[in-house]
Each structure stands twice: as structure tokens, then as C-alpha cells.
Amino acid sequence: MSGAVDLSSLKQPPAGSAGADHAVSVADFETKVLRRSTQVPVVVALYSQRSPGSVELVRTLERFAAADGGTWDLATVEAESNMQIAQALRVQGIPTVVAIAGGQPLADFEGAQPEEQVRQWLDAVLDAVAGKLEGGAPGEPEPAEDPRFTAAEDALERGDMAGAEAAYEAIIAAEPANAEAKNALRQLRFLARAQEVPESTIADADLDPTNVDLAIGAADLELLGQQPEAAFERLIGVIKRTAGDDRTKARTHLLELFELFDPAEAFVVAARRKLAAALY
Structure with missing residues (x-):
């Protein structure tokens, strides 16, 4: 997940809403969760503002985090807008706490x-890691971030997609081998493209299964909706049914996804095997 761009920058919870003070996205997951967890345990709460039960759970965790004075960190993730985090943590339902x-x-x-069960779970986590992590004082500064990436992320938060894209392109121009910037730019371009696809495209593609353009748009929508397996299967099906330029176009898009x-x-490995079988 390193270097991933925040795909939800336009959908951050408003200040004062549940989870806002501890919000983590794809862009800062590595720093705020993975790296920080070498010092203190980090409790990741994946939730939805549309689910009253999950919002209440987040508020409970926020109260406990404040009361425990930095012995653990809370990271709240709007699951619907951060599909990569949900997929990486194998989330099956909302809310999920990891x-x-x-x-x-x-x-x-x-x-x-219930609050008492959440408290017991937290205490068990703290007992399990006692003396096994580096430890970190409350308020300890996090590692300095690359200001070039910070500028790109700030542009996203302002809704300036073009500015963010230009910032990542500038990094790549200066450092052609910068994998982090390349990955961020790929995801940013995917988000910009997928958000423009009409919602009716999936139904249209189902009615016309040999239409490559419809299949590509439908696959983008499915991926945006946290259904990568469905997106891959759709394009592999098109590859099986078509030939020539249409087949090449579908294959190229699948590889980009x-x-x-x-x-x-695992789902990428499985899809690559199916692609190989469809081609040969």
C-alpha cells in the first residue's frame, strides 16, 4: 500500500463527524498505521457514516483512545471510499476493527x-503487545514526509485533480524510477476516469457482452465499487469472446487494472492465470 494516492480525498468526513479526528486514507496508511504500529498498537476502525452502528462504535473507540493517553493509536477509515485498505485487511462487513x-x-x-466488550478487547490487545514494541511517547513526531507528495495530496484535498496529477508527473520527470509516484499517478488517473463512467454502464455491458468499450467502463465501475474479481472476470470474458484490436484493447486495460x-x-494471481488461459 506504500505510495498509494488517497482515492477518497474528495469524500473525507466533515470536521466534527465521527472518525474525523483520526481519519486515515490510502495515502497515509503506511505512515500512520504500519510504521506507527512498530511503536504502539494501532486500532483500525473501518466504518461507514451511513451506518449508525458503526458510527457509534467509532465514537466509543474515540473515547477510549482519549482516556488511554497514547498507549495505542486509533485510525478510522471510511471503508466505502478507501477500497484498497478494506481489501488489504480482508474486510467482509462494516464495521470491522483490526x-x-x-x-x-x-x-x-x-x-x-457493547462498550464493555470493546474495552475488554482493547485490554487484551494491550496485554498481548506489552513490552514487545518500541514504544512511543504521546505526541511523538512522525517521520517527515516528502513535501512533493504532500503538495500532491493537498491538491487532492482541494479537489484539484489536475494539480495533483501535475505534481506526480513532476516527481516522475525528476525521478523516472520513482515507483511511489508512478503508483500514485496510476491510481489518480483511474479514479478520475472511473468517476466519469455512467452508472448504467454495467447493465448496458451485460446486455452487449462483446462491446469492449462498455466492458471497460463497467470493469472500472466494479473496481471502484470494491469488486476487483468481478472487474477482472468481465474483461477476461471479453478477451475470450473477441479477437484482433478488440481483444488487445481489453487485455491492455486489464493489465492496467x-x-x-x-x-x-491472491485475486490478482488468479486473474493472471485465467488471462493466460484465455489467451493461449
């Missing part, structure tokens, strides 16, 4: 829980 320690998931639970994920992800 404790991260030493960069690895330690414990989790799904669904709204693969690049948005860690190549070791």
Missing part, C-alpha cells in the same frame, strides 16, 4: 459491540 502491531494484523472483530494492486494479491 488491531495492527509491528506492521501485522494482531486481532480483529466485526460488527457493533492489475497494476493498481499488489501483484502478490
Whole structure:
């Protein structure tokens, strides 16, 4: 998830809403969660503002985090707008709470829980990591961020997609091998493209399964909706049914979608095998 751009920058929870003070996105997940978890456990709460139960759970965690004085950090994630985090943590339902320690998931639970059970779960997490992490004083400064990436992220937060794209392109121009900037730019361009696809495209593509352009748009919508397997299957199906330029176009787009994920992800590996079988 390193170097991923914040795909939800235009949908951040408003100040004062549940989770706003501890909000984490794809862009800062590595710093605020993975790196920080080498010092203290980080409790990641994946929730939706549309779910009263998950909002109440976040508020409970916020109260406990304040009371515990920095012995653990809270990271709140709007799951619907941060599909990569939800996928990386194998989230099946909302809300889901995952404790991260030493960069690895330690414990989790799904669904709204009474305060006393949440308190018991937190205490068990703290007991499990006692003396095993580096420790970090409350308010300890985080590692300095690259100001070039910060500028790009600030542009996204302002809704300036073109400015963010230009910022990432400038980094790549100066450092052609900068994988972090390349990955961020790929995701930014995907988001900009997918947000322009009409919602009716999936239904239209189902009615016309050999139309490559409809299939590509539908796959983008499915990926944006946290359904990567469905997106991959759709394009592989088109590749099986077409030939020539249409087949090449579908294959090229599928490969571009693969690049948005860690190549070791099980669903990416499986889709690459299916693609190979469809081609040969």
C-alpha cells in the first residue's frame, strides 16, 4: 500500500463527524498505521457514516483512545471510499476493527459491540503487545514526509485533480524510477476516469457482452465499487469472446487494472492465470 494516492480525498468526513479526528486514507496508511504500529498498537476502525452502528462504535473507540493517553493509536477509515485498505485487511462487513502491531494484523472483530466488550478487547490487545514494541511517547513526531507528495495530496484535498496529477508527473520527470509516484499517478488517473463512467454502464455491458468499450467502463465501475474479481472476470470474458484490436484493447486495460494492486494479491494471481488461459 506504500505510495498509494488517497482515492477518497474528495469524500473525507466533515470536521466534527465521527472518525474525523483520526481519519486515515490510502495515502497515509503506511505512515500512520504500519510504521506507527512498530511503536504502539494501532486500532483500525473501518466504518461507514451511513451506518449508525458503526458510527457509534467509532465514537466509543474515540473515547477510549482519549482516556488511554497514547498507549495505542486509533485510525478510522471510511471503508466505502478507501477500497484498497478494506481489501488489504480482508474486510467482509462494516464495521470491522483490526488491531495492527509491528506492521501485522494482531486481532480483529466485526460488527457493533457493547462498550464493555470493546474495552475488554482493547485490554487484551494491550496485554498481548506489552513490552514487545518500541514504544512511543504521546505526541511523538512522525517521520517527515516528502513535501512533493504532500503538495500532491493537498491538491487532492482541494479537489484539484489536475494539480495533483501535475505534481506526480513532476516527481516522475525528476525521478523516472520513482515507483511511489508512478503508483500514485496510476491510481489518480483511474479514479478520475472511473468517476466519469455512467452508472448504467454495467447493465448496458451485460446486455452487449462483446462491446469492449462498455466492458471497460463497467470493469472500472466494479473496481471502484470494491469488486476487483468481478472487474477482472468481465474483461477476461471479453478477451475470450473477441479477437484482433478488440481483444488487445481489453487485455491492455486489464493489465492496467492489475497494476493498481499488489501483484502478490491472491485475486490478482488468479486473474493472471485465467488471462493466460484465455489467451493461449
